[in-house]
Amino acid sequence: MNARARQSFAATFARAGMPLVLAVLFAGCAAGIDNFLSVANLRGLALAVSMTGMVACTMMFCLAAGDFDLSIGSVVAGAGVIAAVVMNRTGSVAAGVAAALGFGLVVGLVNGLVVARLGINALITTLASMQVVRGLAFIVSGGSAVGIAAEPFFALGGGVVAGLPIPVWITALCFAAAGFTLNRTVFGRDTLAVGGNAEAARLAGIDVARVKVSIFAAQGVMAAFAGVVLSSRVTSGQPNTSVGFELEVISACVLGGVSLSGGVARVSHVISGVLILGIVQNAMNLLNVPTFWQYVARGLILLSAVLLDRWNHSRRE
Amino acid sequence: MSGVATPSSPGTAALAFAGVGMEFPGVRALDDVSFEVGAGSIHALMGENGAGKSTLLKILSGAHRPTAGEVRIDGRTVEFTSTSAALASGVAVIYQELHLVPAMSVAENLFLGHLPARLGVVDRRRLAADARRQLELIGEDIDPDTPVGELPLAQRQMVEIAKALTRGARILAFDEPTSSLSEREVRRLFSIIRDLRARGCAILYVSHRMEEIFALCDRITILRDGRHVETAALASLNRDAVVERMVGRRLADIYRHETRPPAGPGLAVDALTGPGITAPVSFTASAGEILGIFGLVGAGRTELLRLIYGATRSSGGIIRMEDNEVEVRGPRDALRAGIVLCPEDRKKEGIVPVRSVLENLNLSARRRVARGGMLINEAWERRNAEERIGQLRIRTPSARALIRTLSGGNQQKVILGRWLSETVRVVLLDEPTRGIDVGAKSEIYAIMQQLARDGVCVIMVSSELPEILGISDRILVMRGGAIAAEVARADATEAGLLKLALPVETAVVTA
Numbered sequence: 001m002n003a004r005a006r007q008s009f010a011a012t013f014a015r016a017g018m019p020l021v022l023a024v025l026f027a028g029c030a031a032g033i034d035n036f037l038s039v040a041n042l043r044g045l046a047l048a049v050s051m052t053g054m055v056a057c058t059m060m061f062c063l064a065a066g067d068f069d070l071s072i073g074s075v076v077a078g079a080g081v082i083a084a085v086v087m088n089r090t091g092s093v094a095a096g097v098a099a100a101l102g103f104g105l106v107v108g109l110v111n112g113l114v115v116a117r118l119g120i121n122a123l124i125t126t127l128a129s130m131q132v133v134r135g136l137a138f139i140v141s142g143g144s145a146v147g148i149a150a151e152p153f154f155a156l157g158g159g160v161v162a163g164l165p166i167p168v169w170i171t172a173l174c175f176a177a178a179g180f181t182l183n184r185t186v187f188g189r190d191t192l193a194v195g196g197n198a199e200a201a202r203l204a205g206i207d208v209a210r211v212k213v214s215i216f217a218a219q220g221v222m223a224a225f226a227g228v229v230l231s232s233r234v235t236s237g238q239p240n241t242s243v244g245f246e247l248e249v250i251s252a253c254v255l256g257g258v259s260l261s262g263g264v265a266r267v268s269h270v271i272s273g274v275l276i277l278g279i280v281q282n283a284m285n286l287l288n289v290p291t292f293w294q295y296v297a298r299g300l301i302l303l304s305a306v307l308l309d310r311w312n313h314s315r316r317e
Numbered sequence: 318m319s320g321v322a323t324p325s326s327p328g329t330a331a332l333a334f335a336g337v338g339m340e341f342p343g344v345r346a347l348d349d350v351s352f353e354v355g356a357g358s359i360h361a362l363m364g365e366n367g368a369g370k371s372t373l374l375k376i377l378s379g380a381h382r383p384t385a386g387e388v389r390i391d392g393r394t395v396e397f398t399s400t401s402a403a404l405a406s407g408v409a410v411i412y413q414e415l416h417l418v419p420a421m422s423v424a425e426n427l428f429l430g431h432l433p434a435r436l437g438v439v440d441r442r443r444l445a446a447d448a449r450r451q452l453e454l455i456g457e458d459i460d461p462d463t464p465v466g467e468l469p470l471a472q473r474q475m476v477e478i479a480k481a482l483t484r485g486a487r488i489l490a491f492d493e494p495t496s497s498l499s500e501r502e503v504r505r506l507f508s509i510i511r512d513l514r515a516r517g518c519a520i521l522y523v524s525h526r527m528e529e530i531f532a533l534c535d536r537i538t539i540l541r542d543g544r545h546v547e548t549a550a551l552a553s554l555n556r557d558a559v560v561e562r563m564v565g566r567r568l569a570d571i572y573r574h575e576t577r578p579p580a581g582p583g584l585a586v587d588a589l590t591g592p593g594i595t596a597p598v599s600f601t602a603s604a605g606e607i608l609g610i611f612g613l614v615g616a617g618r619t620e621l622l623r624l625i626y627g628a629t630r631s632s633g634g635i636i637r638m639e640d641n642e643v644e645v646r647g648p649r650d651a652l653r654a655g656i657v658l659c660p661e662d663r664k665k666e667g668i669v670p671v672r673s674v675l676e677n678l679n680l681s682a683r684r685r686v687a688r689g690g691m692l693i694n695e696a697w698e699r700r701n702a703e704e705r706i707g708q709l710r711i712r713t714p715s716a717r718a719l720i721r722t723l724s725g726g727n728q729q730k731v732i733l734g735r736w737l738s739e740t741v742r743v744v745l746l747d748e749p750t751r752g753i754d755v756g757a758k759s760e761i762y763a764i765m766q767q768l769a770r771d772g773v774c775v776i777m778v779s780s781e782l783p784e785i786l787g788i789s790d791r792i793l794v795m796r797g798g799a800i801a802a803e804v805a806r807a808d809a810t811e812a813g814l815l816k817l818a819l820p821v822e823t824a825v826v827t828a
Contacts, residue, residue: 184692184693184695185691185692185693186690186691186692186693187691188693189676189679189680189693192669192672192676193669193672193676193680196669196670196671196672197665197666197668197669197670199665199666200660200665200666200667200668200669200680201669201680202628202648203626203628203648203658203660203666203667204648204680204681204735205648205649205652205681206680207649259671262671263669263670263671263672264671
C-alpha cells in the first residue's frame with residue numbers, strides 16, 4: 001500500500017470503523033459460504049446473536065461508566081431457573097417473569113451498591129456475585145434443569161412476528177432504547193462523563209453513585225430478562241447455562257469500540273461488534289470448523305480488533 | 318563509592334545547559350536556558366510555579382527531550398531517552414515523590430535492576446553487605462532488610478540518595494526535598510548534601526524556601542516564565558533581590574487591578590475544620606470581591622477550597638451564603654447554593670478528556686438543559702457552547718473536538734465556561750493559571766474580574782505572588798493548614814507575603 005492509499009484507508013476506517021468491517025465480513029461470507037444467505041441461516045444467526053445483543057445494550061453503559069459486570073452469565077441462569085420454579089409453583093407466567101426480573105434487579109442493585117457506595121472494584125465485586133448467583137441457581141433448581149409446564153410462555157422465545165423471531169425484535173428494541181438513552185438523555189451524558197473522569201464528574205455535580213447503581217440495576221434486570229427469554233426458548237430453566245456469556249458480551253462491546261477505561265461508547269459500533277462475533281461463529285459452524293478452533297479464532301478476533309483500535313487512536317494523536 | 322570525583326578541566330562544567338528550549342502544544346515551558354553547575358558546588362534553582370524548574374529537571378532526568386539546545390556533562394553533549402540512561406551518565410534526580418518500591422526491602426531498592434545474583438538467584442548475603450556499605454557512606458544506620466514502606470519519609474529520602482550514589486551518580490538534583498521534613502531531618506539532609514559537595518558532586522537544588530537556599534547553596538540560577546534570568550554567586554544577592562528577579566517587572570501590565578464597590582454579603586466561613594486543616598478556619602468574602610488566598614504548596618489552600626465546596630467532607634464549622642446557613646455535604650449541595658469550584662488539577666479533576674468541548678462545557682449546565690427532566694436540549698447545548706467559545710475566546714477547531722486536544726489554557730477556559738451559563742454566587746478557583754501561558758492568563762483574569770463586577774464572590778488560591786498581588790482585593794495567607802494572616806491590598810508586598818507563608822521552623826536552619 002502506498003502512503004496515500006494507506007492514509008485514505010486509515011481515514012475511512014476511522015470514520016466507518018467496525019460497521020465497515022462488518023459490511024466486508026458479511027459480503028465475504030455471502031460470497032464465499034454456501035447457505036450463508038439462506039433465510040433459515042440468517043434467521044438462526046439473528047436468533048443466536050439476540051441474547052448477546054440484549055445484554056450488550058446494558059453492558060455498553062456499564063463499560064462506558066468505567067465498570068464492568070461479570071455476573072450476567074450467572075444471572076441469566078439464575079433468572080431462568082427462578083422463572084421456571086415460580087411458574088410451576090404458581091401456575092402464573094406473569095409471576096414467574098416478575099420473580100426472575102426482581103431477582104435480576106436485586107443482584108444488580110447489590111453489585112451497584114457495593115461498587116459505588118463501598119468503593120469495591122467492579123471486577124472483584126461481580127466476580128464474587130457471579131459465583132454466588134451461580135450457586136443460588138443450582139440451589140434453587142436442585143442441581144438440574146427445571147422443565148416449564150406453562151405452554152403460553154414458550155411464545156416469548158419461540159414466536160415469530162413479521163418473519164422474525166420475537167427475541168430478535170426485542171433485541172432491536174433494546175438497541176434503539178440504548179442508543180436513545182446514551183445520546184439523547186442526561187443519563188447517557190452522565191454515564192459517559194462518569195466513565196471519562198469520575199472525579200471531574202463528581203465535582204461537576206453529577207451523582208456518580210446514583211449513575212453507577214442505576215446502570216448495574218438495569219444490567220441485572222436485562223440479564224434476567226435474557227435469562228427468561230432463553231428459558232422460554234429451551235422450555236426450561238437451566239442452572240448451568242451461559243457459562244462464559246459475560247466474556248462474549250464484553251468481547252462484543254470491546255469489538256464495537258467501547259473503551260474499557262470508560263467514557264467512549266457508540267451503539268452502532270456495539271451492534272457491529274455483536275454481529276461480527278455472531279457472523280464469525282455462524283460462518284465457522286457452516287464451514288465445520290471444530291469447536292476447539294472456534295475458541296482460538298474468537299480470541300484472536302478480539303485481540304486484533306483491540307490492536308486495530310489502538311493503532312487507529314495512536315495514528316490520530 | 319566509585320567514580321564520584323571526576324575533576325573537571327577548566328572551562329568544562331560538570332553539568333551545563335546550553336540554549337535549552339522546551340515547547341509543549343500551546344506552551345513554551347523553556348526558552349533558551351543556559352547555565353552551568355560546577356563539580357563540588359551546590360547550585361540553587363529558583364523560580365515561581367510555572368517558571369520551568371520542573372521541566373528542566375525532567376529534561377535532566379530523561380523524562381522529556383528538549384526541543385532546542387542541549388545538555389552537556391563534562392563538556393560532552395548528552396541526550397537522555399530515559400531515567401536509566403541519565404543514571405548511566407551519572408545523573409540522578411531526587412523527586413518529592415520518591416521512586417522506591419514500598420513493599421521491597423531497602424537493600425533490594427538500592428540495587429533494583431542490578432541485584433547481585435548467582436545463576437539468576439539473588440545473592441542475599443552479598444546484597445545485605447553491599448547495601449550496608451552504601452548506607453554507611455551517607456552515614457545512615459538503617460537495617461537493609463526493612464521494607465521501604467515502613468521507613469519514615471526522611472529515611473526513604475536517604476535511601477533514594479544512597480540508591481543514586483550506588484549507581485555512581487555524581488550529578489544530583491533535588492526537587493523540593495525538604496517539603497515534608499522536620500527541622501532535625503532537614504539538618505541531617507543538609508549535612509549529607511554538603512558531604513556530597515565535598516566529594517566533588519555537582520548538586521542542583523530546587524526549593525521555594527529562601528532560608529534553605531541561603532544556608533546551603535553556593536550559586537543560584539533564577540528562571541522566570543521559562544527564561545533564564547540570572548546566574549550568580551549567592552553571596553552577591555539578598556533575599557529581596559532574588560524575589561524581585563523571580564517575579565519580574567513586565568508582569569505588571571497583565572495584572573490590572575480595578576476597584577469595585579462592595580456588593581453586600583457573600584460567603585462566610587466559620588470555624589471550618591477537616592482533613593488538611595490544622596486550626597479552624599474562619600473568614601468572609603463579600604459579593605463582588607476577589608479574595609486571594611496565598612500559601613506555599615501544602616499550606617492547606619486546596620484542602621480549604623475542597624471543604625467549602627464539599628469535595629471533601631468537613632468535620633466541623635458553618636458555611637453561610639448571604640447570611641443564610643448552608644449545609645454542604647457534597648458538591649451537589651454547594652452547587653445548589655451557587656458555590657462552584659475550578660479544581661487545581663485540571664486533568665484529574667476538571668475535564669473529561671475523552672469527551673468533546675461541547676459536552677465538557679455543558680457538563681453542569683445540563684440541569685437546565687433537560688427537557689422534562691430527562692432529555693438533552695441539543696439546540697440549547699450547541700448555542701451555549703458556541704456562546705462560551707466566543708465569549709472566552711476558547712481556541713478549538715470546533716465544539717465537537719475532544720477537549721484533551723486543547724492547550725491547558727483553553728481547557729481551563731472550558732472549565733470556567735461551565736459556570737458562566739449558571740447562576741453562581743461564589744467561584745472558588747484553585748491555581749487557575751497554573752501551567753498556562755501569559756496570554757491566556759490575562760484572559761482568565763479578565764473573566765474573574767467580569768464575574769466580580771457581576772456581583773459574584775471570587776476566591777482565588779494561588780502560589781504565584783504577582784497574581785495574588787495583582788488581582789486580589791484582599792489577601793489571606795495560609796501556612797501549615799491554617800490561616801496565618803489577612804493582609805489588605807494596600808499593605809501587601811511580595812516579600813511580606815512570602816515571609817508570612819514560609820514555615821516558621823525553617824527560619825532556624827542555618828549554616
